Amino acid sequence: DIQMTQSPSTLSASVGDRVTITCRASQSISSWLAWYQQKPGKAPNLLIYKASSLESGVPSRFRGSGSGTEFTLTISSLQPDDFATYYCQQYNSYWTFGQGTKVEIK
């Protein structure tokens, strides 16, 4: 099974900050990686697929990069609506989620 490890688990930031979340796969997954945003009481919302492709309607301040085993999600200028928990997910072999990164207000 492919394991996904996200870091950090929690991130404290301010509006306007540049934020980076890292996701590492236990083996190569090519670019078969997605990022989701989840707010309390809601289902996860797809932000990025195939490592760097922005889902329709997602603001351009979200950027995904990486391939193989190391991936990053960058929010270029954090907005009030972005305080949430973010999950990576590999879909190279079945599906596996990272443990999540909570972005909280500093």
Place this chain on the structure above:
Amino acid sequence: QVQLQESGPGLVKPSETLSLTCTVSGDSISGYYWTWIRQPPGKGLEWIGYIYYSGSTYYNPSLKSRVTISLDTSKNQFSLKLTSVTAADTAVYYCARARSYSPFDPWGQGTLVTVSS
């Protein structure tokens, strides 16, 4: 636009079977993987398994011995059964759709199932 909606009991007794149904509207079951995911309160996402429209299934090894996912194409529904539940199975259960080499999209809104006597 496809929509998914989970339904089923919100309370299940320990040692009993959790049963949930996901109703798909706005699209056919054909051509997709139909999946279940759960999220214990305050914790992360755990993928439970899938059923392909052809009827083939795959379950997370950690739950495989207790999980069955089935499909009712006539009703555009798929279902989850989880046997011998304990308090550790208390979670929000989501259903979602996927294709081969694709993430989950869309998701249902989720339903909280509490295991308690």
